[in-house]
Amino acid sequence: MQPIKRITSRTVVIASSDIDTDQIIPARFLTTTTKEGLGKQLFADWRYQSDGSPKPEFVLNRPEARGAEVLVAGRNFGCGSSREHAPWALLDYGFRAVISTEIADIFRGNSLMNGFLPIVVDERTSQWLLQHPGAEVDIDLESQRLTLPTGTSVSFPIEPFARHCLLNGLDELGYLRSKLHDIERFEAARALSPA
Amino acid sequence: MAARTLFDKVWAAHEVVAQTPDTPAVLYIDLHLAHEVTTPQAFSMLRSNGLRVRRPDLTLATMDHSTPTHTDQVFGNVPIKVDAAARQVRQLEQNAAEFGIELFGMRDARRGIVHIISPELGCTQPGMTIVCGDSHTSTHGAFGALAFGIGTTEVGHVFATQALLQRKPKSFAVNVEGQLPRGVSAKDLILSIIGKIGVSGGTGHVLEYRGSTVHSLSMEERMTVCNMSIEAGARAGMIGPDEVTFEYLKGKPRAPQGREWDAAVARWRSLVTDPGARFDASVDIDATRIEPMITYGTNPGMVLPIGSVIPDKRGDDVFDKAMRYMGFHGGEAMLGKPVNVVFIGSCTNGRLEDLQAAAQILKGRKVAPGVRLLIVPGSQQIKQAAEAAGLAEIFKSAGADWRESGCSMCLGMNGDTVEAGQYSISTSNRNFEGRQGKGARTLLVSPLTAAASAVKGSIADPRELM
Numbered sequence: 001m002q003p004i005k006r007i008t009s010r011t012v013v014i015a016s017s018d019i020d021t022d023q024i025i026p027a028r029f030l031t032t033t034t035k036e037g038l039g040k041q042l043f044a045d046w047r048y049q050s051d052g053s054p055k056p057e058f059v060l061n062r063p064e065a066r067g068a069e070v071l072v073a074g075r076n077f078g079c080g081s082s083r084e085h086a087p088w089a090l091l092d093y094g095f096r097a098v099i100s101t102e103i104a105d106i107f108r109g110n111s112l113m114n115g116f117l118p119i120v121v122d123e124r125t126s127q128w129l130l131q132h133p134g135a136e137v138d139i140d141l142e143s144q145r146l147t148l149p150t151g152t153s154v155s156f157p158i159e160p161f162a163r164h165c166l167l168n169g170l171d172e173l174g175y176l177r178s179k180l181h182d183i184e185r186f187e188a189a190r191a192l193s194p195a
Numbered sequence: 196m197a198a199r200t201l202f203d204k205v206w207a208a209h210e211v212v213a214q215t216p217d218t219p220a221v222l223y224i225d226l227h228l229a230h231e232v233t234t235p236q237a238f239s240m241l242r243s244n245g246l247r248v249r250r251p252d253l254t255l256a257t258m259d260h261s262t263p264t265h266t267d268q269v270f271g272n273v274p275i276k277v278d279a280a281a282r283q284v285r286q287l288e289q290n291a292a293e294f295g296i297e298l299f300g301m302r303d304a305r306r307g308i309v310h311i312i313s314p315e316l317g318c319t320q321p322g323m324t325i326v327c328g329d330s331h332t333s334t335h336g337a338f339g340a341l342a343f344g345i346g347t348t349e350v351g352h353v354f355a356t357q358a359l360l361q362r363k364p365k366s367f368a369v370n371v372e373g374q375l376p377r378g379v380s381a382k383d384l385i386l387s388i389i390g391k392i393g394v395s396g397g398t399g400h401v402l403e404y405r406g407s408t409v410h411s412l413s414m415e416e417r418m419t420v421c422n423m424s425i426e427a428g429a430r431a432g433m434i435g436p437d438e439v440t441f442e443y444l445k446g447k448p449r450a451p452q453g454r455e456w457d458a459a460v461a462r463w464r465s466l467v468t469d470p471g472a473r474f475d476a477s478v479d480i481d482a483t484r485i486e487p488m489i490t491y492g493t494n495p496g497m498v499l500p501i502g503s504v505i506p507d508k509r510g511d512d513v514f515d516k517a518m519r520y521m522g523f524h525g526g527e528a529m530l531g532k533p534v535n536v537v538f539i540g541s542c543t544n545g546r547l548e549d550l551q552a553a554a555q556i557l558k559g560r561k562v563a564p565g566v567r568l569l570i571v572p573g574s575q576q577i578k579q580a581a582e583a584a585g586l587a588e589i590f591k592s593a594g595a596d597w598r599e600s601g602c603s604m605c606l607g608m609n610g611d612t613v614e615a616g617q618y619s620i621s622t623s624n625r626n627f628e629g630r631q632g633k634g635a636r637t638l639l640v641s642p643l644t645a646a647a648s649a650v651k652g653s654i655a656d657p658r659e660l661m
Contacts (some may be wrong), residue, residue: 031279083232164217
């Protein structure tokens with residue numbers, strides 16, 4: 001995985017709360033057996049008419065959304081199904097981070113393992129971002145700070161080990177496999193006295 | 196030792212390496228359930244890294260999400276209608292063979308929805324850690340297991356190491372006291388809990404359902420409750436094992452047998468929350484006040500007692516968007532609203548007791564003209580039991596479509612879908628926009644309410660038909 005240190009980009013705003021992973025990518029597209037190419041189906045039911053043509057009013061179909069890498073969403077983003085196809089679709093489309101006041105657990109974990117940043121901010125910062133679509137923001141993973149074009153800068157939490165992996169381009173599996181001796185010891189001990 | 200919760204005990208017993216401020220815990224996984232939709236990319240990762248499945252003996256695979264429920268596509272010579280689904284099924288067959296994993300394949304009598312077959316085989320046991328690339332893995336918590344859904348990258352981690360990197364979540368006590376009234380089921384209980392704590396009320400927590408009501412429930416009812424923990428944002432929900440749990444497991448093919456059984460039960464008895472153990476959060480629920488519940492919006496937290504009117508929250512954008520999608524308005528009554536499709540099934544309500552509840556209403560009655568009733572058993576074993584008990588005959592006489600097992604219309608990726616704009620009264624777990632098909636409008640209910648609504652042809656209170 002490529003190291004991630006900083007993302008500087010314009011935002012796209014989808015203000016809805018409780019955006020579930022069925023909206024991010026509907027289940028009928030989960031028959032794929034690869035990770036690639038899911039960006040076309042991102043937000044499919046909001047983005048396309050039934051004949052497959054784009055809905056002009058949906059934000060991702062508007063010219064100002066082109067090239068934006070940061071999605072700003074209402075609270076509780078990514079709830080519902082555990083499908084990792086959700087961050088795969090967001091990344092394949094070109095997004096690199098989502099900012100919300102609350103991000104669902106499984107989606108957050110899946111995102112971090114794919115280099116998609118789930119950024120949780122306070123209500124005030126979120127409100128400002130929701131009201132200023134297209135704002136140029138700076139996400140600095142090293143210092144865990146989000147800076148708005150007003151100059152306001154806020155810190156955001158991120159799991160320290162995931163941050164370490166992202167900054168250094170490390171795969172969590174490599175770390176987990178380095179613990180295989182411990183895992184074998186654990187198994188051997190349990191074989192003697194079951195938990 | 197300080198008083199500990201059930202969750203604390205199960206967590207501690209599986210900590211290979213404890214968490215530190217800088218690193219998550221290495222958590223050992225006792226049982227990994229695999230299905231066709233969320234594993235292909237994980238198997239590809241193993242292949243490209245030259246890795247094997249480290250503990251195929253702790254891994255169990257089946258196919259349920261994208262599989263058809265039409266008998267001719269499952270057992271006949273008719274090809275699976277959805278091409279991509281057929282490819283997923285073939286790929287799981289190949290992957291299971293290549294990596295040495297036991298697979299309950301398409302025509303196996305033990306096949307079914309992954310969260311239904313593991314308990315019915317006795318694979319799910321108290322005190323275990325259980326994961327699966329599916330958020331409804333929380334179902335297995337009904338046995339006092341710590342069970343949660345994971346993404347495909349983590350599926351690969353478990354394949355390769357039999358462990359996961361995890362931060363310990365917080366604990367949340369859901370205390371339920373009192374007797375559920377007649378016509379009120381476990382589904383109504385969990386819907387009312389979600390209505391109370393909200394769709395993100397459990398985020399970052401493991402729920403423990405506690406109290407006399409919970410322990411008076413059967414295992415099937417407990418599974419319905421734990422199944423929807425994720426709908427409150429919690430990755431897992433647990434119930435302390437008791438005599439009901441042991442009775443359910445005794446004699447199941449994969450449960451411990453003979454002397455091992457006695458030793459296992461003795462161990463399992465310690466898996467209870469100690470008196471005085473502290474939870475990070477809690478909520479109290481009075482079961483005696485719960486009524487049959489129904490959702491009116493586009494997430495499971497938008498739920499109300501079936502006899503109520505939709506609250507008027509105009510100006511709230513989640514509410515307004517949901518009302519536009521559903522074609523409803525604040526102030527309208529739910530009872531009597533028209534119904535197009537009724538679905539009884541899923542990992543939430545596809546077990547034998549659910550089918551018995553539906554049959555209780557449907558016996559000697561007919562599905563209302565113009566309404567499509569689809570009943571899909573959660574597993575092939577349940578299908579067989581329902582046929583032996585005469586339930587299937589009741590369903591067919593009523594005019595229902597009776598199918599082979601699978602996830603079916605819960606998520607509309609296997610050919611079973613609801614058409615755009617249609618109202619679907621469903622015993623499944625998610626009423627998200629498009630969940631049952633593009634434009635489909637889903638209302639979540641219990642099997643009793645679903646069956647009653649099928650008979651009336653409109654949203655109906657099951658107590659009137661009992």
